[in-house]
Amino acid sequence: MAAAVSSVVKDNKGLRETACLYNIPIETLRRRVNGSVALDCKPGPTTVLTNEEDQLAEYLIKMSEMGFRLTRDGVMGMAFKIVTELFVQIKIQSVTSLPMQIYNCDETGVTIVFKQGIVVAEMRSRSVYAVFAAEKECTHTILSFVSASGISLPLMMTYPCKRPVPPLQREGAVPNTLFVTSDSGWITSELFVEWSKFFLQNIPPI
Incomplete structure (x- = not known):
């Protein structure tokens, strides 16, 4: 050329x-x-594993000179092994080098009204009184998420009701907590989408 x-x-x-x-x-x-194309430009797309390809070619030449010639399937197997190990290494390095991008999400159900059970009283007592809440047993769900670098984001609390959570029940909560509601008090698929948007709004810039 x-x-x-x-x-x-x-x-x-x-x-x-x-x-x-x-x-x-x-x-x-x-x-x-x-001059629109460089003189030493090779045909086809730019290769990524240039160094690895050169090392493999050098290895094959040496093996051939020593009398241990490899078959085509053997060469393909070696190339596949190199690429697999390389991508695993890249994946591990890219994850562990950015701990601020790794978040662990945990869902916890909290029951604040319990079922009435057997109580302890003096033997031969004719009347035994116990104070219980009049509401039915219900569960509140708390969703928290913390990054591998220790960054804690605001919580999402799910209440078992249909109307918005009143301000009185929001007092004492973690700042910027997201209050949502569902019939059961557990997170639904719709609430998960809402949580995803809330999560993206609160993650700090890298």
Whole structure:
């Protein structure tokens, strides 16, 4: 390719004549002469594993010189193993190097009204009184999330009701807590979408 470009640029040879002489497509030669494509540019997409490919080629040549020639399937197996190990290493490094992007989400159900059970009283007592809440047993769900670097984000609390949580029940909560409601007090698929938006709004910039 270098000789063909030199013939056109320095020796003023024609593109078509030079392309036929060196058996090069005329458009390929034209792009090299015009400078739109680098002279040492290789055909096809840019390779990522250039160093690994060179090491593999060097290894195969040495093995061939020693009389241990590998088959095509063997070479493909070695290349696959190299790529697999490389991508596993890249994946581990990319995850562990950014702990502020790793979040653990935990859902906890809290029951504040319990069922009435057997109580302890003096034997032969005719009347035994116990104070219990009049409401039915209900569960509140607390969703918390903390990053691997120790960053804690605001909570999301789910109440078992249909109306918005009144201000009195919000007192004493963690600042910026998101209060939502559902029929059961557990998180639903719709609430999970709402939580996702809430999560993205509160994560700190990297």
